[in-house]
Amino acid sequence: MSGPPERFSLNQQTVRQWSLPELVAGCAAAGVRSVGLWREPVREYGARAAARLVRGAGLAVSSLCRGGFLTAGDPAGRAAALADNRAAIEEAATLGTATLVLVSGGLPPGSRDLRGARERVAEALAELAPCAARYGVRLAIEPLHPMFASDRCVVSTLRQALDLAERFPADQVGVVVDTYHLWWDDTVGGQLARAGEGGRIAAFQLADWVTPLPEGVLLGRGQLGDGCVDLRWFRTRLDAAGYAGPAEVEIFNPGLWGREGAEVLAEVLDRYRTHVQ
Numbered sequence: 001m002s003g004p005p006e007r008f009s010l011n012q013q014t015v016r017q018w019s020l021p022e023l024v025a026g027c028a029a030a031g032v033r034s035v036g037l038w039r040e041p042v043r044e045y046g047a048r049a050a051a052r053l054v055r056g057a058g059l060a061v062s063s064l065c066r067g068g069f070l071t072a073g074d075p076a077g078r079a080a081a082l083a084d085n086r087a088a089i090e091e092a093a094t095l096g097t098a099t100l101v102l103v104s105g106g107l108p109p110g111s112r113d114l115r116g117a118r119e120r121v122a123e124a125l126a127e128l129a130p131c132a133a134r135y136g137v138r139l140a141i142e143p144l145h146p147m148f149a150s151d152r153c154v155v156s157t158l159r160q161a162l163d164l165a166e167r168f169p170a171d172q173v174g175v176v177v178d179t180y181h182l183w184w185d186d187t188v189g190g191q192l193a194r195a196g197e198g199g200r201i202a203a204f205q206l207a208d209w210v211t212p213l214p215e216g217v218l219l220g221r222g223q224l225g226d227g228c229v230d231l232r233w234f235r236t237r238l239d240a241a242g243y244a245g246p247a248e249v250e251i252f253n254p255g256l257w258g259r260e261g262a263e264v265l266a267e268v269l270d271r272y273r274t275h276v277q
Contacts, residue, residue: 005270005277009034009062010249011205012041016270018261020045021053023201026261028057030269036063036248037095038271039088047094054095061097062246063140064088069139070124071105071117071154078124080104085128089221093135099202100132101140101176106151117154122164129172140202141165142176145184147217158182165200174202177238178250180221183209185227189237196241204238205250206276221251224271231275247276 010022010032020041027035034265035054042050042064054061060132067088082232085102092100104121111117125139132139137216141161153160161175175195195201213220224231235247249268256264 004031005247005272006031006033006146006271007031007169007245007247009036009246009248009268010265010268011063011065011248012037012038013065014249014251014253014256015261015264016257017259020050022261024053024057024059025230026265027244030262030265032265033058034060034062034246034248036065036163036246036250037061037097038065039091042091042095047091051095061095061254062248063099063101064092064095064097065101065250066103066142067100067128067139067231068102068153070102070121071107071108072197073108073120075109078120082124082127085124086131089132089135089137091127092137098136098138099140099174100137101142101203103142103144104153104155106149106154114149114154118160118164121155121165125168125173129168133169133172138171138202139173140176141173142178142203142205143181144178145181156246157185158188158195162191162195162198162200166198171197176203176205177201177234177243178205178207179229179234180205180207180209180232192234192237192241196238199242201238201241201243201245203248204234204243204245205248206234206272207249207251219254220253221253223251223253223256224268225275234276235276247272
């Protein structure tokens with residue numbers, strides 16, 4: 001069998017059972033060239049030490065997850081969010097990735113004002129984008145499925161993400177295209193073209209949609225090919241839109257986490273070749 005596809009990247013959450021050194025060693029052994037990292041395990045290991053570990057294995061960091069949660073209405077909450085995102089920008093730069101994924105945040109307690117919450121995201125981006133630019137990092141707004149709008153992400157469609165991103169220079173603010181969150185939207189094809197024309201596609205993430213969803217829904221992402229998402233359709237549309245960056249497989253699934261990591265990675269690579277490449 002040939003080596004891993006050149007653009008394939010493994011997000012750390014797909015093999016959450018692996019420590020950071022195990023992730024790096026496992027990917028290097030499998031010939032994978034790129035990984036998507038998460039802040040919590042990176043901080044635990046140390047950002048500078050993590051950067052040395054990844055570089056030493058010849059790997060690149062496709063993205064860092066995550067910043068965001070920018071919808072707090074009170075001054076203290078807003079200040080804390082901005083400080084945390086500035087720290088995330090520095091961590092991304094230390095790791096050598098140009099992409100910091102942002103999950104915008106949900107409605108503040110007691111609020112029903114979606115439009116107002118999105119405006120607070122825009123206000124925060126206005127403060128964070130120049131900081132990110134100084135570090136050579138692009139803020140990547142990730143729209144999440146509408147089921148997460150109340151508690152996790154008031155940005156639910158690619159159109160909404162682009163409406164926010166386009167207020168800022170394209171090299172400072174872009175968008176994330178995640179198949180798990182966008183597959184249901186029949187306008188997404190046109191929005192992908194729009195994103196490509198504007199140079200806004202900062203990251204491409206892959207997971208499948210399977211039902212029934214588990215209780216809590218957050219950990220219900222499916223292995224590639226197990227659900228109803230036309231994964232290759234997304235890949236070809238992004239190709240047509242001019243995106244040539246990593247395709248990062250990010251699957252939150254306890255069933256995968258309960259298995260041996262190398263076995264999961266081998267299966268993910270096989271599914272990627274079958275359903276995405």
